[in-house]
Amino acid sequence: MMGNRGIVLLLLVSLAFNMYLLGPDTITERFEMQGDESSQQTNDELREQLEECNQSLQACDLQLEFYINRLLEMESRSDVCPLTFLGNATMQAPAVVQRIELIERGPFVRQTVTEEGAMLDVSVEMVPGKGRVLVQTVPLMGVVFQDTANIAVSLAQERTGANLTQNDVIFSIMATEEIPGVDGPSAGALMTVLMISSINSEQLNPLVTITGTIDERGNVGAVGGIIEKAQISKETGKELFLIPEENRLLEISSVSERRVGSIVISEGESEMVDAKSYIEEEIGIQVEYVSDLDDLMEHVFAD
Template sequence: MGNRVIVLLLIASLALNAYFWVSAQPLEDSEVRQIKQELESLQDTNDALKEQIQLNNESLQSCTAELDFYRDRVFELESQAGVCPTGITGSATLQAPAVIQKIEVVDDGPFFRRIVTEEGTMIDVSVELIPGKGRVLVQTEPLMGVVFQDAANTAALVAQDITNTSLSESDTIYSIRAEQEIPGVDGPSAGALMTLIMIAALDNETLDPGVTVTGTIDEEGNIGPIGGVVEKARAAKDNGKDLFLIPEENEILVIGNANEQRIGDIVIIDEDSETVDAEAYIEEEVGIDVEYVDTIEDVLDYAVLEDE
């Protein structure tokens, strides 16, 4: 009797499950169809937006090409007519500190190891403004494996904002000169100095040759952190600079100490480090005055000579 009851309960349970499955199936199919329809609608919308973006890009490129054409035409007509273009002219120059990375491969018995060293150097950075078409150009001498173009573009943008000047009818030419090819230089770290000399050229300001600065620049005129601050300080000191401006974000300096231990043909390098205040450390160890800067306005306060 008990077995029959269990069997009946099992049959009833199976029947009930089958009923729920059959009754729920159309609902699931309906939900799936609805989701598929929504996906198709979203896909259509996405395709339409992509097409619109492509059309907008093509329109923008067409307008840019047309603008360049008319600028070239106006410049050509002015040249043929002997009319002096109305572009701004000016120039400025200053030495910038940089860091060179050198890699030495040492044959140490059966093994080879690479020793990477960094040393500071100074490069001449100048800017010239001439009548033109609003271009920002960069030339390096000798040719370097360094990208300065982004820093130059940002420097030109910030300088125009600071001086409330438009360079739409002037060409900006940055010249970077070094005594040797220096592929390891970090181009963006010259951004603050490139902005400084650009402002000096626009405002006809005189810069203090005993001052130099390192740091990146953003579109808001903020000075950003860089590397190799101690090596750059030594290069600035060796080249007769009296004041070295560094980003405020480089206030904490990590000094590393490496100890070598040789076991047979194996060299074990043990490194430890300590954190110090950059200004105090550089002034004591290198012997050059240091000031922190946070914005391009801070740089101008230290680097521009006041008219007598």
């Protein structure tokens, strides 16, 4: 604001100086001096110059009036609060829960770890503030989402052109139970979409969910637990599951056990399959690959 004010004042001074130099008194003096020379041609030239100066003065007067009004307008707006954004958005995000089970067999105790899907409610709210990015998790999940949240806010500002320095952005991640196995970065793509939706006031499609990290350039990166996340997405009524392009190849493992006397021997086999084909056939939810923020934008908004 001060920069604009300075420019206007400089223009005012410049216009006033030009008006002084071009003033009719100056031309009149030159006209009177030439009158003694009884030169009709010179007098005609001076009359033309006087007419041109009058026209220039009229133009300067109009410009001066414009800049004075502009300066008064800026002064009247100097006490107006900076622009802030108000908005919110919510989307369900699939996560993976690790379950640890202890199996006792006689004097021996065996630990097994299983993974299953869980849905989180992730929301963002923009309120007047000081440019802070805040994260709260309910219940406490033991995972740091802060770095991911900062990247999401930065990308959303870059994409939309919004300036959130006069806002606080609050991310809330809620689950029905404590989920210590959630990996914060895996919600990065979804959190970025939430920010853009909130800034632009665009409605998200509730039948779509996302998993994937995101970096400062807007690239969506690979995550784990694709099968478990697809299953919980299907069970909670989602129809479209967006996964990273980097997760295109999916390793499917199978374990068989055989007993030799009192000893149980486990044998595992694995194969690589196309994730989209496998999930759509075996789980029954539509899958699309995404590699960057542009890909995400094509699928997440309501029609």
